[in-house]
Amino acid sequence: MYLFGVKKVIKKHPLALRWFHWINFPLLTIMIWSGLLIYWANGVYKIQVGDKTIVKFFPDGFYKALNVPFHLAKGMSFHFAFMWLFIINGILYVFYTIFSGEWRYLLPNKKSFKEAWQVLLHDLHIRKYEPPQTKYNGAQRIAYTAIVLMGIGSFWTGLAIYKPVQFSWMCWLCGGYSAARIEHFILTIGYVLFFLIHIFQVIRTGWNNFQAMITGLEVIKPAKQNTTTHEQA
Amino acid sequence: MSRHDYFSTRIKNVSKASFTKRIIFSFFAFALLTALAIFSWKWLNKQPTEQGALKPLRTTLETNEKIFKSTFGENKLSKTYTEKDAVKNVRVNGRIGMLDSIDVNAWRLQVIRAAGDTLKLSMDDIKKLPKEDVIFDFKCIEGWDQVTHWAGVPLKTFMQYYHLDAQMKMEYMGLETMDKKYYVGIDMPSVLQPQTILCYEMNGKPLPMNQGYPLRLIIPVKYGIKHLKQLGTMYFSNQKPRDYWAERGYDYYAGL
Numbered sequence: 001m002y003l004f005g006v007k008k009v010i011k012k013h014p015l016a017l018r019w020f021h022w023i024n025f026p027l028l029t030i031m032i033w034s035g036l037l038i039y040w041a042n043g044v045y046k047i048q049v050g051d052k053t054i055v056k057f058f059p060d061g062f063y064k065a066l067n068v069p070f071h072l073a074k075g076m077s078f079h080f081a082f083m084w085l086f087i088i089n090g091i092l093y094v095f096y097t098i099f100s101g102e103w104r105y106l107l108p109n110k111k112s113f114k115e116a117w118q119v120l121l122h123d124l125h126i127r128k129y130e131p132p133q134t135k136y137n138g139a140q141r142i143a144y145t146a147i148v149l150m151g152i153g154s155f156w157t158g159l160a161i162y163k164p165v166q167f168s169w170m171c172w173l174c175g176g177y178s179a180a181r182i183e184h185f186i187l188t189i190g191y192v193l194f195f196l197i198h199i200f201q202v203i204r205t206g207w208n209n210f211q212a213m214i215t216g217l218e219v220i221k222p223a224k225q226n227t228t229t230h231e232q233a
Numbered sequence: 234m235s236r237h238d239y240f241s242t243r244i245k246n247v248s249k250a251s252f253t254k255r256i257i258f259s260f261f262a263f264a265l266l267t268a269l270a271i272f273s274w275k276w277l278n279k280q281p282t283e284q285g286a287l288k289p290l291r292t293t294l295e296t297n298e299k300i301f302k303s304t305f306g307e308n309k310l311s312k313t314y315t316e317k318d319a320v321k322n323v324r325v326n327g328r329i330g331m332l333d334s335i336d337v338n339a340w341r342l343q344v345i346r347a348a349g350d351t352l353k354l355s356m357d358d359i360k361k362l363p364k365e366d367v368i369f370d371f372k373c374i375e376g377w378d379q380v381t382h383w384a385g386v387p388l389k390t391f392m393q394y395y396h397l398d399a400q401m402k403m404e405y406m407g408l409e410t411m412d413k414k415y416y417v418g419i420d421m422p423s424v425l426q427p428q429t430i431l432c433y434e435m436n437g438k439p440l441p442m443n444q445g446y447p448l449r450l451i452i453p454v455k456y457g458i459k460h461l462k463q464l465g466t467m468y469f470s471n472q473k474p475r476d477y478w479a480e481r482g483y484d485y486y487a488g489l
Contacts, residue, residue: 007252011243022263026270042376072375073482077286080484081293105239134239164372165311165454165489166304177370177378215259217252220244 009217012135014100018216020093027086030078032188033066037075040068045185057185083158090151105135107145112138123201147194150187157184285482298486305488307426311453314368319382323435325443326373329477330415331463337447340411342431344395345468352395356447359431362386362394367428367451372489374456374478383451385432389425400469401425407474408450411465418474419452419459423488428453431464456487 013021045057063069097103108116115138121127123139131137136144160171160180174180202210212218247255283291337356344352368382392401400406406424409416423429432451433440440446445462452459458478468474479485 005249006246007249008244008246009252010240011245022266026274038376042373044377073285073478076374076484077290077294077482080297081290084293163301163304163489164370166301166306166309168309168312177372181376211256214263215256217247217255219252 008220010220011216012212012218013216014102015216016096016100017093017102018213020089020096021213023089024086024093027082027089028191030082031086032191034075034078034082035184035188036066036068037071038079039185040075041072045182057189080162087155090148090155094148106141108138108141112141114138116142143194143197147191150190150194154184154187157181157187282482284480284485294484294486298484298488301486301488302420302422305422305454307422311369311428311489313428314370314380316368316382318380319368319436320379321436323381323444324373324377324379326375326457327415327462328443330410330412331443331445332411333442335411335442335447335463340447342448342464343466344397345466346397346400354395356433359386359391359448360433362390364434365430367430367432367453369428369453371453371460372456374458374483374487382436383430383432384434384437385430385448385451387427388429388431388450389427391431392425397469403469404471405469405474407466407468407470408461408464409466410461410463413465415461415477416475417450417459417461418470418476418479418485419455420486420488423452423454426452426454454489456489458483459487 039057040063043057043063046053047055097106115131115133117138118127118129118131119137119139122130133140156170157174157180159167160174161177161184164171164177164180171177171180174183208219208221277287277289280287280289282288286294341353341355342359344354346352363386364384365387366382366384368380370378371381372378392398401421404421405418406421407416407418429450429452432445432449433447435441435444440449445464448464449462450460450464473479473485476485478487
């Protein structure tokens with residue numbers, strides 16, 4: 001039934017999750033920015049095929065545009081202060097997700113991988129079929145769980161670089177000091193890629209989905225009601 | 234239907250008016266918090282600096298030092314390597330306070346035991362003490378690392394031999410180059426760590442000039458900035474001795 005003056009909504013994102021999400025955004029930005037200031041001091045990574053450099057991390061123009069050069073001390077002072085806030089926010093998020101039961105809609109299940117493939121084909125306009133979903137579809141479940149694991153990875157590799165003698169076992173598990181530094185860097189590149197895809201998908205999905213991350217409520221459109229009823233059955 | 238069925242537990246009907254109210258309130262709160270975040274960021278960046286770091290960040294670095302000092306074990310050793318792991322071309326970094334030539338016969342290590350009480354030691358005095366090899370992964374604060382081979386007398390052995398027991402109980406050791414243009418301060422637990430050496434050999438040969446001839450510090454639990462070269466003066470204090478890079482915004486502790 002669709003009553004006049006009444007909206008059917010779904011309580012999509014609990015308040016706590018919205019806080020964690022929006023606090024994480026500037027914190028991760030500061031961590032990536034200060035990390036870049038640190039990385040510059042020994043910015044040696046590149047992708048190379050034979051003798052030919054395909055990608056250099058990073059070109060001089062990129063550094064200059066972002067005012068990166070000669071700010072190692074500044075980068076370290078920010079990185080080692082904001083790391084605490086980033087870690088605390090991450091831990092609170094994980095604990096909330098576990099104890100509230102939200103993990104049920106977040107963790108991938110048996111169907112997720114097949115579903116993620118279907119989502120990909122649908123998003124690329126290869127197939128019309130869109131798999132039914134609850135809070136998140138299979139692709140989202142995988143992506144949002146992966147980002148949590150990546151966070152744990154950044155914490156682990158970060159501590160291994162920060163205190164490689166005191167936490168030598170953590171460093172050892174990373175495959176050594178310089179390996180830990182590379183892994184920490186790759187994870188950061190991963191966040192940037194995640195961010196780009198995330199922004200693109202949010203824009204593509206539209207306003208109703210986006211505003212739910214701020215208000216918590218997503219409006220269920222009459223047409224969509226059928227599919228949800230269908231799925232509940 | 235289970236308690237956690239997504240749709241059954243979360244769908245509700247709301248009036249359009251209350252939905253609009255919710256949207257306005259949420260976005261207002263969101264804008265307010267964004268403004269607060271921007272304001273906090275600007276406030277932080279406008280804070281006065283202390284030794285080259287913004288005051289709140291300097292305080293945090295000092296807090297981090299306290300936290301990670303608690304994980305410091307004097308007997309927690311850096312991983313050691315074999316001679317063949319050590320590189321032949323050892324990277325040279327940092328020329329501040331370095332002289333071009335030194336007359337080793339005239340050179341003396343000045344150990345200031347107390348004001349007006351200085352012990353002056355020649356290279357021979359130092360070389361007669363038991364020598365230890367340390368082959369470890371040297372880590373520069375810039376981010377690079379190198380397995381390098383050093384040898385010299387452990388600082389703890391040195392201090393015990395010269396009866397610097399009262400000095401060992403002090404909080405810090407200060408070190409300065411011969412021209413006093415480069416200087417570091419190190420907490421005593423790190424000084425007494427068994428792999429910390431007064432080093433005069435690299436790869437089995439006397440230290441090259443640019444690696445700190447005749448005597449330098451090798452301290453594997455610290456970044457390279459603390460491994461002072463061309464050592465001239467040693468002193469002790471319960472206050473933090475002056476430290477070249479800590480004065481320029483870096484963490485004083487610089488512990489690994």
